[in-house]
Amino acid sequence: xxxxxxxxxxxxxxxxxxxxxxxxxxxxxxxxxxxxxxxxxxxxxxxxxxxxxxxxxxxxxxxxxxxxxxxxxxxxxxxxxxxxxxxxxxxxxxxxxxxxxxxxxxxxxxxxxxxxxxxxxxxxxxxxxxxxxxxxxxxxxxxxxxxxxxxxxxxxxxxxxxxxxxxxxxxxxxxxxxxxxxxxxxxxxxxxxxxxxxxxxxxxxxxxxxxxxxxxxxxxxxxxxxx
Amino acid sequence: xxxxxxxxxxxxxxxxxxxxxxxxxxxxxxxxxxxxxxxxxxxxxxxxxxxxxxxxxxxxxxxxxxxxxxxxxxxxxxxxxxxxxxxxxxxxxxxxxxxxxxxxxxxxxxxxxxxxxxxxxxxxxxxxxxxxxxxxxxxxxxxxxxxxxxxxxxxxxxxxxxxxxxxxxxxxxxxxxxxxxxxxxxxxxxxxxxxxxxxxxxxxxxxxxxxxxxxxxxxxxxxxxxxxxxxxxxxxxxxxxxxxxxxxxxxxxxxxxxxxxxxxxxxxxxxxxxxxxxxxxxxxxxxxxxxxxxxxxxxxxxxxxxxxxxxxxxxxxxxxxxxxxxxxxxxxxxxxxxxxxxxxxxxxxxxxxxxxxxxxxxxxxxxxxxxxxxxxxxxxxxxxxxxxxxxxxxxxxxxxxxxxxxxxxxxxxxxxxxxxxxxxxxxxxxxxxxxxxxxxxxxxxxxxxxxxxxxxxxxxxxxxxxxxxxxxxxxxxxxxxxxxxxxxxxxxxxxxxxxxxxxxxxxxxxxxxxxxxxxxxxxxxxxxxxxxxxxxxxxxxxxxxxxxxxxxxxxxxxxxxxxxxx
Numbered sequence: 001x002x003x004x005x006x007x008x009x010x011x012x013x014x015x016x017x018x019x020x021x022x023x024x025x026x027x028x029x030x031x032x033x034x035x036x037x038x039x040x041x042x043x044x045x046x047x048x049x050x051x052x053x054x055x056x057x058x059x060x061x062x063x064x065x066x067x068x069x070x071x072x073x074x075x076x077x078x079x080x081x082x083x084x085x086x087x088x089x090x091x092x093x094x095x096x097x098x099x100x101x102x103x104x105x106x107x108x109x110x111x112x113x114x115x116x117x118x119x120x121x122x123x124x125x126x127x128x129x130x131x132x133x134x135x136x137x138x139x140x141x142x143x144x145x146x147x148x149x150x151x152x153x154x155x156x157x158x159x160x161x162x163x164x165x166x167x168x169x170x171x172x173x174x175x176x177x178x179x180x181x182x183x184x185x186x187x188x189x190x191x192x193x194x195x196x197x198x199x200x201x202x203x204x205x206x207x208x209x210x211x212x213x214x215x216x217x218x219x220x221x222x223x224x225x226x227x
Numbered sequence: 228x229x230x231x232x233x234x235x236x237x238x239x240x241x242x243x244x245x246x247x248x249x250x251x252x253x254x255x256x257x258x259x260x261x262x263x264x265x266x267x268x269x270x271x272x273x274x275x276x277x278x279x280x281x282x283x284x285x286x287x288x289x290x291x292x293x294x295x296x297x298x299x300x301x302x303x304x305x306x307x308x309x310x311x312x313x314x315x316x317x318x319x320x321x322x323x324x325x326x327x328x329x330x331x332x333x334x335x336x337x338x339x340x341x342x343x344x345x346x347x348x349x350x351x352x353x354x355x356x357x358x359x360x361x362x363x364x365x366x367x368x369x370x371x372x373x374x375x376x377x378x379x380x381x382x383x384x385x386x387x388x389x390x391x392x393x394x395x396x397x398x399x400x401x402x403x404x405x406x407x408x409x410x411x412x413x414x415x416x417x418x419x420x421x422x423x424x425x426x427x428x429x430x431x432x433x434x435x436x437x438x439x440x441x442x443x444x445x446x447x448x449x450x451x452x453x454x455x456x457x458x459x460x461x462x463x464x465x466x467x468x469x470x471x472x473x474x475x476x477x478x479x480x481x482x483x484x485x486x487x488x489x490x491x492x493x494x495x496x497x498x499x500x501x502x503x504x505x506x507x508x509x510x511x512x513x514x515x516x517x518x519x520x521x522x523x524x525x526x527x528x529x530x531x532x533x534x535x536x537x538x539x540x541x542x543x544x545x546x547x548x549x550x551x552x553x554x555x556x557x558x559x560x561x562x563x564x565x566x567x568x569x570x571x572x573x574x575x576x577x578x579x580x581x582x583x584x585x586x587x588x589x590x591x592x593x594x595x596x597x598x599x600x601x602x603x604x605x606x607x608x609x610x611x612x613x614x615x616x617x618x619x620x621x622x623x624x625x626x627x628x629x630x631x632x633x634x635x636x637x638x639x640x641x642x643x644x645x646x647x648x649x650x651x652x653x654x655x656x657x658x659x660x661x662x663x664x665x666x667x668x669x670x671x672x673x674x675x676x677x678x679x680x681x682x683x684x685x686x687x688x689x690x691x692x693x694x695x696x697x698x699x700x701x702x703x704x705x706x707x708x709x710x711x712x713x714x715x716x717x718x719x720x721x722x723x724x725x726x727x728x729x730x731x732x733x734x735x736x737x738x739x740x741x742x743x744x745x746x747x748x749x750x751x752x753x754x755x756x757x758x759x760x761x762x763x764x765x766x767x768x769x770x771x772x773x774x775x776x777x778x779x780x781x782x783x784x785x786x787x788x789x790x791x792x793x
Binding site for chain 2: 035086
């Protein structure tokens with residue numbers, strides 16, 4: 001049945017559009033803090049999230065994200081924004097996946113509203129999307145809690161990367177009048193299963209082991225590409 | 228009209244149309260921006276009489292040089308092109324004079340002409356050095372203020388805006404109201420403005436007399452003879468007399484500076500500048516019944532946010548040395564975290580001043596207007612220290628000289644620390660001084676020539692570093708009352724009493740995004756316009772395509788033609 005609702009293309013940034021994840025960003029930011037002691041401590045804290053992602057990353061990435069972003073604790077909003085710009089220009093821009101950009105161009109050409117979902121924080125993802133990815137209608141990413149102009153180290157709910165993604169997608173579609181049946185989603189992590197299941201045209205990109213297996217059983221298309 | 232405003236909405240342009248204004252002290256940082264803004268945005272203004280000292284050339288020539296060479300007038304030049312000379316000449320008349328003289332040193336005929344014409348006198352004149360010779364500070368800041376008020380009062384219908392500073396509040400903590408406390412110094416001492424003025428005069432006379440005493444003369448005489456013999460010069464009477472004269476003058480300046488600072492601190496002001504400005508306020512506020520006036524107090528005036536263009540700044544301002552310090556290897560800025568540094572962009576100051584002046588012309592003014600950010604958009608000093616470090620990081624990554632600056636110095640974060648921190652600038656300077664002394668005088672005589680040459684080079688470097696650090700240390704000491712010792716929030720609400728029609732004159736300090744302002748406007752502005760001066764480099768001179776020349780325009784023609792606009 002034809003519908004006058006708009007369709008959307010949902011992209012999970014990590015693994016689909018960029019090859020660098022939040023652990024790297026958090027560790028890099030921690031290493032730029034004021035004072036050597038603080039740098040060493042927060043750098044170590046950020047690295048702690050790597051094994052958490054390793055163990056739980058294919059079931060729920062929420063805890064890994066929360067641990068990684070603890071490294072921002074007591075960092076000023078000013079420092080986060082200035083360093084984020086530097087991180088994007090010096091590092092993340094080089095990690096953009098051309099095939100991912102091609103998918104965005106195709107989605108726009110096909111008339112989809114382009115929505116990017118990221119585990120990264122807004123000060124990093126906003127300049128990346130505005131200056132390097134382009135063609136994005138909506139960006140949804142993780143948000144740090146800021147009090148008295150400093151990060152508390154907490155991520156505000158909902159944390160992108162966990163199972164919340166599917167629920168968020170449903171409410172987003174309702175709010176914006178999106179026809180999910182005609183929409184596409186590109187993602188590569190097992191916790192994105194709900195997200196992929198919610199749309200009519202799921203596509204698995206550079207998947208982890210669990211998602212690859214699920215995609216095979218569900219007969220979803222799988223794309224593998226690198227930078 | 229919002230709930231806080233008093234009176235009906237008014238238009239700045241309509242209020243100033245055809246009004247004749249005398250601008251005193253218009254060659255300073257704020258005065259020039261104000262003049263350019265009025266010329267640019269209020270084309271129907273009457274005649275602006277700019278009072279200038281000649282300083283070795285005619286006042287007209289000095290004004291031409293000011294308009295042609297200052298980047299502050301660039302926007303006006305670019306807008307007017309080849310009409311600049313005609314446009315400005317129709318609106319501006321330069322008057323030779325000096326605020327430290329009675330009747331402002333204006334020739335009687337010109338003074339008589341002005342008495343019947345002036346609607347408004349705006350007095351920007353002030354000696355802004357923190358601890359100058361007390362005679363100079365008294366002459367400009369106190370006597371100058373009184374002379375300008377006398378002149379305004381002798382006019383038929385002129386009103387007076389006296390520019391002061393928020394820091395007349397002195398060394399205390401807390402919320403500073405927009406009012407003059409006429410009989411009380413910041414530390415609570417009961418004073419009378421007139422008695423304190425007489426007391427200041429007595430201090431000056433006493434210091435002069437002490438410098439002229441036989442005892443001082445004898446001491447200097449002995450000192451000069453010793454110096455001459457040490458240098459192997461013949462100690463003849465004439466040479467001795469010349470040197471004693473020079474030393475006496477130098478000593479007097481130092482004693483006057485010291486005497487001013489001592490009296491200021493005794494009463495609770497941090498320096499001679501704020502003491503003399505406060506005294507002038509007290510003397511003027513007593514005359515509010517005889518002369519319609521308002522006192523306008525800006526806080527720390529810094530780079531323009533928008534007019535004449537983003538980042539415009541000049542001179543040795545307050546935040547400049549602190550920001551400059553943050554880009555060196557020295558990383559401990561003596562400041563108390565959480566204390567505000569009440570920074571306000573110069574164009575916001577000019578807009579607020581225009582609002583206050585228009586209100587004064589309409590008779591709807593408040594007695595005092597404070598113009599700062601601490602009450603409306605708080606900026607703590609530790610935040611701006613970090614922003615300065617981040618701004619330097621951004622700059623050095625791309626423009627640093629070599630890998631050390633790009634990779635190491637760029638990440639060498641400055642931070643606000645207690646002044647007595649072990650790594651305070653004074654301690655570092657003392658270590659460098661000791662190294663310099665050892666390299667200059669302490670090395671063994673028999674050294675290979677290569678080692679000797681290297682030591683000489685290092686001695687030169689440490690000597691220059693020592694001098695530079697000493698300058699910075701002195702500046703930091705001067706600023707410490709504002710950066711560390713006192714927590715002052717200046718009320719800034721009187722300007723809200725007036726509902727101004729034109730959006731371009733609205734005072735919008737709340738809208739300033741300090742991060743964007745500091746990193747993208749203020750720091751690039753300091754880097755271009757101020758740091759070269761700190762490094763004794765030449766400042767940039769503007770060269771307009773159509774240089775401004777003052778042309779003779781009969782006054783009536785000028786007034787009639789002003790409504791042709793640009």
